[in-house]
Amino acid sequence: MKNCYSLLQNCNQTREKYLLSCHLLAADFLVLAVFPSIVTLHHVLLNLDVVMNLTRSSLKNPASVIVILALVMVFGLLSIFKLPIQLTPDIEQPQITIFSGWRQAAPEEIESVIIEPLENAVKNTPGALEVDTVINRGNGFISLTFAIGTDMQQAMLDVLTNLNQAPPLPLDALDPVVSAGGGFGGGGGTAAATLLVTPLEAGEQGLSFDMAQYQKQIDEIIEPRLSQIQGVSRVDLASERDRELRVTFDPHKAAALGISINQIRQTLRASQDTSSGLANVGRRQYTVRFTGQYDLQDMLQMRVGYSNDRPIYLGDIATVKETFSDRLGMSGRNGQPAYYIRISRVNDANTVALLDDINLAIKELNAGPLSEAGLSIELSFDASVHIRNALLLVKSNLGLGVLLSCIILWLFFRGFKTTMVIAATIPVSLMVAFLALNIFDRSINVISLAGLAFAVGLVLDAAIIVQENIARLKSEGFENGKAALKGATQVAGALFASTATSVAIFLPILFMAGIEGQLFSDLALTLSIAVIASLVSALTIIPIANRYMPDRKAKQDPYQAYWHKLTNFIMKLTNSRAKQTGWIVGLLGSSLLVTFTMLPKTDFMPQAPTDGFFFSLVTPPGGNINYMEEELLKRVKARLMPHYTGEKQPGIKDFNFYLFGTNAGGFIYSADPQRVEELMKVTREEILVDLPDTQVFLFRGSMIQVSNGGDGRNIDIEITGPNMDDLISGAKTALSAVKEAIPQATAQPQPRLDMAEPELRLHPNDRRITQSGLSRQDVSQAIQAFTGGLFVNEYFNGNDRMNVILRASSWDSPEALKSLPIVTPDAGIQTVGELAHVERTVGPSQLRRVNGRRTVSVVVTPPADMSLEQAQQILSTQVIPKVKAVLPETAGVILSGNAQKMNSAIQEMAINFVLALFILFLLMSALFKSAKDSLLVLMVMPLAAAGGVIALYILNLFTFQSLDLLTMIGFIILLGLVVNNAILLVDQTRIAEATGLPRQDAVRQAVLLRARPVYLSTLTSLFGMLPLTLVPGVGAEIYRGLATVIVGGMAISALFTLILMPSLLQLGKGKYSRPEQNSERKPSLNLVSNQ
Known part of the structure; x- marks a missing residue:
């Protein structure tokens, strides 16, 4: 606000010089109050001596400019090598994952005993938007999603603090493991690569080959080597199985000897080392320890009880073996069994360099220790190949765009030196953009490089305008030095105006929240920095080159006669009020009609x-x-x-x-x-x-992956409620309705709906249990020992800590389970069938909860030629009503996932579009000192929008292209680009009117003088971006829609702006028509520049 008041005071002191009105001051104050970053630019515009000094100083000190230019190029090149390389910017929703496990437990037990208490503890964590839980047999994952921008270190502390207040878990349950990052794998971090370890020879076992036998080599050789790689945050051994000390007993032999399961368990639990404290003996202090843990080879000699006064040892009824936990899954590669490893990277890691280092480590491992161990390791998928190919395509498109733009420059100027001088602004601007990416900790990716490719044509605009004006002054007789100084300062105001509008458009993009903000910020940053750098280059490098290295071989404009004919043609088309009104209504009306009728349906992310x-x-x-x-x-x-x-x-x-x-x-x-x-x-x-x-x-x-959203093409039909039967009924209805409404779509339920996981459910016979002198817990522990194994305690062998599991020898039928004996205190030997009723039934294999409510989702993936918006409309009108009809009032159904993200993103894009328009209007009102002129300039935007829509329509004739988020941003970028030509025409018209020309003659002069730079700058921009639209290849789908919108919008706008703007400018009568009235006329941007 202090800057605002300072600016207003400055304006009052120079009131006579600049003739600012009160309404202009109010508009300026509003602009500066809302966007303080424009203050500096506005100071420059109101104090154009700064611009004069910039150009004058450059002309006086060309050596200093060259040195600064060399430094910019050097630091820009250094930034290229320092910047991390990725395919796309990180598109991540901040998440914290909590993992807990309970061996052999069914999903429903884990839900009630572990997950629900943990959810209650963390659900009120500050900043948490959603709590999503997946429960499998034996484990569960809780994923907390936070808003982008959340302080995740504080969030992690809050989660840990809340977990400490949760009730204790069962003795044999795993303590919660908390990690930063999303996904239900619990790995956290950002996935960089997956690797597979395969045996060189699997033998006859084939897929049944157990990779766990190589766990030691993987732990001691592979994991340490991969962890040493710079940029690796975590190495997850996804195929790892826990080692356990398994005590396998014969239940019939134990029962015959009168040994109960509890006796065996207590004996094993007593086998552990204990510390008895410290003892002071004389001058020494001793640590007292009781080494009660048996060595593995001695455990069979542990006495577990007596039978007929004869001691019974563990070895009489059981075997002891160090082994791995039961195999629940497997993975493979090219028909061979494989061990799966996942590598996560730190957020600022160079993905390509990281993968190169991983490949180097793979070569070292395969050539050395793994070969000796009979193993081989390889990348499941080398993403660096795709990244390199995609970046190479963008780089080649960028180079092709530079070449095409230079050809257009030469066709207009017909002078090699002039062409090269103007083209020199391209590398300068690009190096400044790379330097900015480095300063703001960004990366080189497809989006940022596409932004640079878009900038190729745009950065030439200012240089073209300055060069054109200097050449015109030379043709009028000015010597090189004066022509260079006056030529640059004359157009400085208009260039500042066009640059300010372009940069102001990007402000809302830079401050976007959500995934779209993460995706677009690199694009906005590179474009805005490059355009600003091009302005400075045009006001320094171009004048120096024209003064000290004039192009004497440059020819006169070969198209001069064409510009006169074009001007006469345009003025003839708009020489009456009826024609002017007809063109205005026809162009604007048809533009709006085309935009609203031909606009493609929206999508979330590009298909790549x-x-x-x-x-x-x-x-x-x-x-x-x-x-x-x-x-x-x-x-x-x-x-x-x-x-x-x-x-x-x-x-x-x-x-x-x-x-x-x-x-x-x-x-x-x-x-x-x-x-x-x-x-x-x-x-x-x-x-x-x-x-x-x-x-x-x-x-x-x-190639584009969204956190917990896959490739952004899925829509979740989320059905929530307390009763699983109701949820399953609703999900089955949804599946059939989706198949009917969108036959080509893929619909998959999560979790599965059959609820047919076979269960042997044992119902306790409390009367028999009490008569036997047992409790429900005793029977429960016996059944655990008969099935998956009963946790006893932990055993440490000096290297590894493992669970001690007491487990009966295997049985092969429910009847065999019912006949297993249990030794009781009061009733001798009882069977399982006598103490509990065994029922064959079914249950869920997986459960899902969202925000504490049981949830079943139907994940719908529309066909490739259907946009997400189309699919969402069909689901909302044809599927959701059918689902609601079968659900009770206690249950509900919504569309979520990427559909919800897309709707939020579109809503924010719409707000930012309106905000960008508002910024543009206020800024141009301040720069033109006229709200009317600002409105005139904005009238070209419907043309640009229609051009973008028409280009998308033509593209869809050849290949499917929806209106995804990246394509949408093209319409916002167009706002700042297409107004530049209109600004030139309005500004030149006001200059001519200020000299006393009648309105029609002023418009004629504006068209004649500005037609050449308008078409030259437009053609260089179009040909600079055209390769991004037309050249296919890896990753081209990511930016193709965006490039198409900008190219189409600029082409249509340039084609019809020279008709629309003269029609608008000729409405009404010129306020001043005689030279003697010039002193009454408000100065335009260029007139201010001349003062």
């Missing part, structure tokens, strides 16, 4: 497919891992191998697969990136067919 696809197999519940391997994976492997070996086409480069519970799937990489869709069809129709009772889902991979 990779050269591979996911497949997911949902099998009947209850199948164990051995059955899944034999009946499913081996069959799929046999069908994939001919495509992998090249016997069949299309070929497969690599394929990964996984198996966990009753879910299986994987990823297939096509040998030919152009045949991915063909390979998907073959996989769907020939490979993944005739699989017993198996549902098959295929999804194309995407």
Whole structure:
């Protein structure tokens, strides 16, 4: 505010010189109060001596300018090598994940005993937007989502503090593990790479080969080497299985000897070292320890009880073995079993350099210790290849754009030196942009490079205008030095105006919140910095070059006659009030009509497919891992191998697969990136067919991944309520309704709906239990020992700490379980069937909760040629009503996930669009000192919007392109670009009127003088961006829609602005028509520059 008052005081002191009116001061004050960052620019405009001094100082000290230029280039180049390289900016919603496990526990027990208490403890964490929980057999994950910009260090402290207040968990449950980052893998961090360790020879075991036998080599060799790589934040051994000390007893032999399970458990629990404190003996102090823990080889000699006065030892009824926990899943690579490793990177890591270092570590490991151990490690997918190809494409498009822009410059100027001088602003501006990216801790990615490619044509505008004006003054007889100084300062005001409008448009983008803000900020930063740098270059480098290195070979404008003919044609088209009104109404009306009728449907993120696809197999519940391997994976492997070996086409480069519970799937990489869709069809129709009772889902991979949202193409139908039966009924209705409404869509329930996970549910017989002298807990512990194993305590062997698990020898039927004996204090030996009723039933294999309520989701992926908005409209009108009809009042259904994110993003984009318009209007009102002129300039925006829409429509004739968030931002960018031509015409008209020309003659002069720079700057911009629109390749889909909107908008705007603006400017009568009235006329931007 102090700057505002200082500015107002300055304005009052120079009132006579600048003739500022009261309403202008009010408008200026409002602009500066809302956006203080414009204060400095406005000071420069009101004190144009600064501009004069900048150009004059440059002309007097060319050596200093050259030195500064060299420093900028050097530091810019250094920034290029220092900046991290990624595919896209980090698109992440801040999250904290809490993991806890309870071995062998069913999802419902984990929900009630572990998850619900933990949720209650953390649900009120400050800043938490959503609490999303997934519960599997044996574990559960709680994911807390926070608003972007949240202080995550404080959030982590808040979560840890709240967890400390949660009630204690069961003795054998895992303490909650808290990690920063999203996803239900609990890894946290930002995923950088996945690796697979495979045996060199799996032998006859094939897929059944147990990779756990190599756990020691992976722990001692691979994990330490990968953790040493710079930029790695965490190495997760996803296939790791816990080591355990398993005591396997014979329940029948134990019962025959009268040994109860509790006796065995207590004996094992007593086997542990204890510290007895300190003892002072004479002059010494001793630590007293009781080493009660048995060595592994001595444990069988532990006495567990007596039978007929004969001691019974553990070895009489049990065996002891150090082993791994039961195998619940597996992973593989190209038909071989594999050990899965996930690497997370730190947020500012250079992804490409990190992957290069990982590849180097892989070579070292494979050539050395892994080869000796009979192992091999490789990247599941080397993302650096895609990143390099995508960045190479953008770089080539940038270079091609520079070349095309230079060709356009030469065609207009026909002088090599002049062309090179103007083109020199391109590398200068780009180096300044790279320097800014480094200063603001950004990265080199497809978005930031696309911003630089867009800037290629834009940064030439100021240089072209300055060069044109200097050349005109030279032709009027000014010598080189005076022409350079006057030529630059004459147009400085108009250039500042156009630069200010372009930069002001980006302010709302830079301050966007949410994922869209993360995605767009690099684009806004590079464009705005490059445009500002181009202005400074135009006011310094161009005048110096024209004074000290004039291009004497430059020819006169070869198109001079054309500009006169064009001017006469335009003035003839607009020489009457009826024609003017007709053009205004026709152009603006048709523009609005085209915009609202041809605008494509909206999408969330661009589609950027990779050269591979996911497949997911949902099998009947209850199948164990051995059955899944034999009946499913081996069959799929046999069908994939001919495509992998090249016997069949299309070929497969690599394929990964996984198996966990009753879910299986994987990823297939096509040998030919152009045949991915063909390979998907073959996989769907020939490979993944005739699989017993198996549902098959295929999804194309995407280079753009959104936190917990995949590639941004999914819509979640979220059904919440207390009763699982109601939720399942609603989800089944949703599935059938989706299939009917969008036949080509993929709909997958999460979790699965069959609720048919086989269960043996034991109901206690309290009367028999009491008569036997037992408690429910005693019977429960016995049943645990008979099934998954009873946790006893922990055992430390000097290197590893492992659980001691008491487990009965295996049984093969429910009847065998019922016949297992239990030794009781008061009733001798009782069987399980006598103490509990065994019921065969079913239960859930997975549960999901959102904000404390049970939830079932139906994840809908629309077909590739359908936008997210279209799919959302269909789901809202044809699916949601049917679901609501079958749900009770206690349940509800909403569309969430990416649909919700898209709606929020569009709402913020709309607000920012209006805000950008408002900023533009106020800023131009201040710069023009006229609200009327500002409104005239804004009239070109419907033309630009219509041009962008028409370009998208034409693009959709050849390939599908929806209105995704990146494409939407193109319309906001257009606001700041297309007004530049209108500013030149309005400004030149006011200059001519100020000299006494009648309105019509003033407009004619403006068109004649500004037509050449308008078309020159537009053509250089268009040809600079055209490669981004037309050249296909890896990652081109990310920015293609954005480039198309800008190219189409600028082309249509440039084509019709020279008709619309003269029509608007000629409305009404010129206020001053005689030279003697010049002193009464408000000075324009350029007139101010001349003073």
